Amino acid sequence: MIPSAFDYAAPTTVEEALSLLAGADASGDDVKLLAGGQSLIPVMKLRMADPSLVVDLGRVAGLSGITDDGGSLTIGAMTPHHTVATDSLVMAHAPLLAQAAQTVADPQVRHRGTIGGALVHADPAGDMPAPVLALDATFNITGTNGTRSVAAADFFQGYFTTAVEEGEILTSITVPKYTGWGSHYEKFTRVAQQWSIVAVAAAIRVEGGTIAEARLGLTNMSSVPLRAASTEAALAGCELREDAIAAACAHAADGTEPASDLNGDAAYRRHLATVMARRAVLAAVGLHGLKG
Template sequence: MIPAQFDYVAPATVDDAVRELADAGDDGKVIAGGQSLLPVLRMRLAAPAKLIDVGRIPELRGVREDGDAIVIGAMTTHYDVQRDPLVREHALLIAAATDTVADPQIRHRGTFGGSLAHADPGGDLLAPALAMDAVMVVAGMDGRRSVPASEFFVDYFTTSLAPSELLVEVRIPKLTGWRAHYEKFNRVAQAWSIVAVAATVRTEGGTIAEARVGLTNMAPTPVRARAVEEALVGQAATAENIKAAAAHAANDTNPTSDGNADGEYRSHLARVLTGRALTAAIG
């Protein structure tokens, strides 16, 4: 199908983009890499009157270090995130999850911030961002504000962004030296996750000192597997302890049933994949 008619603007600064969004109101839509938005427009599941293209704003691209955090610009492509040495050193879980996003063509065009703002529950970057306690920096007419990942994702394809707000960058606390793995289950290559697990751990002398586990597609928003984390901390990094902790992966989750899997099967997958992810992360 052909998208409905719309006006197109390409602001050069964040402030200009925010003003365009405010002027458009509910009829405006931000386009980043376009890998999620363009199919929606073509199917006319959305028909904005104005598209605000933020691809020409230099401030929104790149990865930098800022004290105890790394900062990823919202328009940084998946390809660049994959290969950035700061991400590999301080946020290995983000790099591991980005490696699984779609295919090389989409990773060259799709953007880190665009994926997070799209908030697809099957998206591969939401759970890692949540597990790493990422903070979203958002610009609006009243200035900028910081939103923890735990508050940013609200519901299916819904975030706490107001219609006139723009995701500018994502701040990720450094987890230097932590091991990580992203375990994804999908029907075919490059497909959305039916269930996936983002796991990152820090060990000391064979003991699990800290653990973070996020679940993809186990609820309308990404969730932390808190029961798994609590069961791991202070335990020896053995296969038996990992298996016992992974048994709690589906606790307090609300997986949906659809054409790919029912809720019970998703809960089973969460437990199995959590065990695999932790085993791979701990090595």
């Protein structure tokens, strides 16, 4: 199929983009923002989205790139996945994001798709929401009244729903530095380049031969990304032994509400979460155990 006819605008500033959004809202027109287009274009072709105006953010200055802010990194919302996956600052200070970005779809999608577009799309099976949640990122959202910051824990609000309101644009994501932490993104799919059936994002700080702090994000275990709070608590102070880590990760699915679909029922996903959590933590701390 092909999309319905629509008007197209390509602003060069955030202010111009916001003006277009405000004008469309005032006239009652349905408007969609176009980032990399890897999510929007397919649903427009299926006419699941039928906007009268598409505002392309690709020419807006200042929405792409990664900067070092001292204690954190700021990633422009229009930064492609490939850049996140290969950037030296990200790999040094937030390697979990780079590892997750490396698993997104295929090279073509990673070069066109953007981190901001993926996060605002908020697909529960998407690979970027859980890592930014695990890392306590902050989302910087700009509207006509200025810019506001929203914590990752409050950003994802339901299936394909975020804190970005009508007439607003996600402009950047601020990620605290986790220099020296071990990390790993463990993803389970049946075929290559598939959406995650279940995935676990793990960032681990080791001190004196034990796990001092653990952060685990869960992909596709609810309508929004979740923190594996029970496992994080159980890992704190845990010795670097496979049996101890496995026992802590047995709680990874606590409090989750995974969906049942053709890829597996809820019970299957809960089991996968414990397996993926164990694998992710073992890899993050350098104990690459058995793959069972």
